[in-house]
Amino acid sequence: MGNECASPANTPVTGRRAAMATLADARASEIASGLAALGDDIAHVELRPVETGLVMLQGRIGGDGAAFNLGEATVTRAVVRILSGEVGFSYVLGRDRHKARLAALCDALWQNPSSREQLERHVLAPIRDRQEGERARQRELTAATRVDFFTLVRGED
Amino acid sequence: MLAPAFADPVRASQAVFRAVMDAMARPGAIVATGGLARAPQPLGLAAAAVALTLIDYETPVWLDPALAQSPDVAAWLRFHTGAPLTDDPRQAAFGFIADPPRMPQFETFSQGSMDYPDRAATLVLQIERLSDNGGFYLSGPGIRGSRALTATPLPADFAARMRANRALFPRGLDIILASATMLAALPRSVHVATELS
Numbered sequence: 323m324g325n326e327c328a329s330p331a332n333t334p335v336t337g338r339r340a341a342m343a344t345l346a347d348a349r350a351s352e353i354a355s356g357l358a359a360l361g362d363d364i365a366h367v368e369l370r371p372v373e374t375g376l377v378m379l380q381g382r383i384g385g386d387g388a389a390f391n392l393g394e395a396t397v398t399r400a401v402v403r404i405l406s407g408e409v410g411f412s413y414v415l416g417r418d419r420h421k422a423r424l425a426a427l428c429d430a431l432w433q434n435p436s437s438r439e440q441l442e443r444h445v446l447a448p449i450r451d452r453q454e455g456e457r458a459r460q461r462e463l464t465a466a467t468r469v470d471f472f473t474l475v476r477g478e479d
Numbered sequence: 480m481l482a483p484a485f486a487d488p489v490r491a492s493q494a495v496f497r498a499v500m501d502a503m504a505r506p507g508a509i510v511a512t513g514g515l516a517r518a519p520q521p522l523g524l525a526a527a528a529v530a531l532t533l534i535d536y537e538t539p540v541w542l543d544p545a546l547a548q549s550p551d552v553a554a555w556l557r558f559h560t561g562a563p564l565t566d567d568p569r570q571a572a573f574g575f576i577a578d579p580p581r582m583p584q585f586e587t588f589s590q591g592s593m594d595y596p597d598r599a600a601t602l603v604l605q606i607e608r609l610s611d612n613g614g615f616y617l618s619g620p621g622i623r624g625s626r627a628l629t630a631t632p633l634p635a636d637f638a639a640r641m642r643a644n645r646a647l648f649p650r651g652l653d654i655i656l657a658s659a660t661m662l663a664a665l666p667r668s669v670h671v672a673t674e675l676s
Binding site: 367368369370371373401403407409 | 480481482483484486487488558559
């Protein structure tokens with residue numbers, strides 16, 4: 323997070339980050355059905371058992387105040403290694419262990435150039451389409467109720 | 480390639496913690512450690528289980544040259560424990576030693592200060608053979624009378640080093656001797672002799 327400056331023009335990092343951002347908002351069922359197109363039960367090893375814990379969220383007022391602890395969020399994390407050796411990581415808000423495992427698997431597959439294209443086409447593209455559609459609809463609903471405020475300036479002095 | 484650690488991290492690390500605590504409370508007593516199926520070579524299973532249980536992001540770890548030359552060991556420890564690895568033994572809270580006969584002198588490690596004796600390092604020595612006869616005769620807190628312990632291989636002057644370590648009390652190093660699946664502890668309070676007094 324916030325490391326954009328640390329990796330300038332590093333497309334592998336931004337591409338991977340975009341993939342994980344898509345998966346963060348995805349449903350476990352749609353990741354699973356997309357992955358089914360890449361083969362049944364992709365072989366992998368769980369390097370660390372999937373576990374649920376808390377992370378402290380920090381806030382900062384006005385962008386330049388001192389950081390303060392806002393509260394804790396429940397997070398489930400998974401780390402898997404696929405047979406070709408890539409290690410995939412995922413941290414998912416909530417307690418969905420299945421989704422965390424699937425997202426970590428997607429991360430590992432994304433890192434392997436031979437499966438990246440398939441993953442983008444069968445898993446990420448349909449999810450992006452759905453998310454984009456929902457966002458567009460929300461934007462339309464919001465735009466329909468938009469009110470513009472004007473302040474008329476009195477001609478003083 | 481990165482290998483998994485404890486299959487059941489919470490229970491396994493609690494069991495190993497209990498084993499280490501019992502071993503520290505009864506210096507020289509040999510206890511079993513379990514829960515770990517594999518560890519990256521040349522890190523022993525018992526030493527690896529102790530590492531997973533005791534070290535974390537706040538405890539700098541020093542590896543002896545035998546362990547440091549294996550990138551698998553460093554990667555495995557960093558991934559599973561988050562502990563920073565250090566080249567400077569004085570900075571280390573834990574030292575892992577796969578080749579005890581060539582280990583550095585005790586003074587190279589932090590032995591704590593009179594104000595903060597708890598800042599002394601704990602050394603985990605990988606031992607090939609651990610048995611409860613001959614060799615060293617231990618006495619002190621946690622031991623009724625004396626207790627025999629054999630551990631090989633160790634530096635030739637190990638008993639003398641332990642005597643010097645005892646003289647520093649309450650400062651001094653704590654030692655864990657780890658064989659393949661068993662371990663024994665020599666806390667800083669123990670008296671080590673080579674003959675039965």
